[in-house]
Amino acid sequence: ALAVRGGEIDPITVGKGVVLASGLYGAFDPKGNLDKYGIKAEAKGQAAGRCTAWMQIMFAAALNLDPETTHGQMMYHMLAVMVITEPMSEVFGAPKAPSVIWMAILGAVGYKTLDGSLNKWVPTAIWLANGAQFFLAPQSAIDLYEMKGTNRLCKAMTSMMGGQMLCVGTYLAALVMDKSQSEAFAYAMAVNGLAAVKFALQDAD
Numbered sequence: 001a002l003a004v005r006g007g008e009i010d011p012i013t014v015g016k017g018v019v020l021a022s023g024l025y026g027a028f029d030p031k032g033n034l035d036k037y038g039i040k041a042e043a044k045g046q047a048a049g050r051c052t053a054w055m056q057i058m059f060a061a062a063l064n065l066d067p068e069t070t071h072g073q074m075m076y077h078m079l080a081v082m083v084i085t086e087p088m089s090e091v092f093g094a095p096k097a098p099s100v101i102w103m104a105i106l107g108a109v110g111y112k113t114l115d116g117s118l119n120k121w122v123p124t125a126i127w128l129a130n131g132a133q134f135f136l137a138p139q140s141a142i143d144l145y146e147m148k149g150t151n152r153l154c155k156a157m158t159s160m161m162g163g164q165m166l167c168v169g170t171y172l173a174a175l176v177m178d179k180s181q182s183e184a185f186a187y188a189m190a191v192n193g194l195a196a197v198k199f200a201l202q203d204a205d
Contacts, residue, residue, distance in 0.1 A: 011182070011185070015185060015189060016060045023054065023055075024057065025053070026050065026053025031046050031049075043091060044151065048157035055160075055164035058164065059167045059192075071124060071172055071176070075106045075110030076110045082099055082103055093146075094147050098144070120172070120175075120176050124173050128165075131163070134158055134159065138159040138162065141158055159199070163199075167191050171187070172184075
């Protein structure tokens with residue numbers, strides 16, 4: 001913990017605050033957020049940026065939830081985000097059926113995880129597998145969801161989105177492996193750093 005005037009500040013509190021603030025700004029004003037990085041984005045780039053910001057909000061949510069129930073709760077949170085970001089998917093002319101199927105899966109997995117009948121590794125694996133696809137092979141994710149008219153920025157934002165999913169998945173995996181919340185947070189932030197480095201060195205113009 002960080003000592004401040006005789007007291008202590010929990011690094012997790014600081015970390016989730018920073019992640020949440022960044023996500024909220026990106027979701028509220030994606031154009032302004034991208035402008036600050038010198039990135040000029042048209043409508044589709046802004047839509048992709050907003051989706052990425054919502055995934056940052058998901059990372060902050062995971063850090064804020066009770067570690068005992070966060071695995072199941074994050075399935076419900078992701079379901080809600082899919083509803084919230086559906087208008088952004090419409091910008092790309094993506095079909096709604098895959099989203100509806102995923103919503104049903106997320107709801108079922110969340111329910112069964114919270115009632116104790118499903119191993120916590122199942123929701124963890126969903127975050128890790130999807131995160132890995134989006135982060136390492138963003139074009140395959142774009143093709144899978146039939147997003148039309150994407151450009152290089154959209155692909156970069158898709159990869160960043162995957163990076164945030166991997167942060168959540170890493171955090172959940174560490175908790176399943178009986179790591180403390182502080183340790184899980186440290187592992188997740190290390191992944192966050194790697195995602196930022198990849199964007200800076202490979203994806204950013």
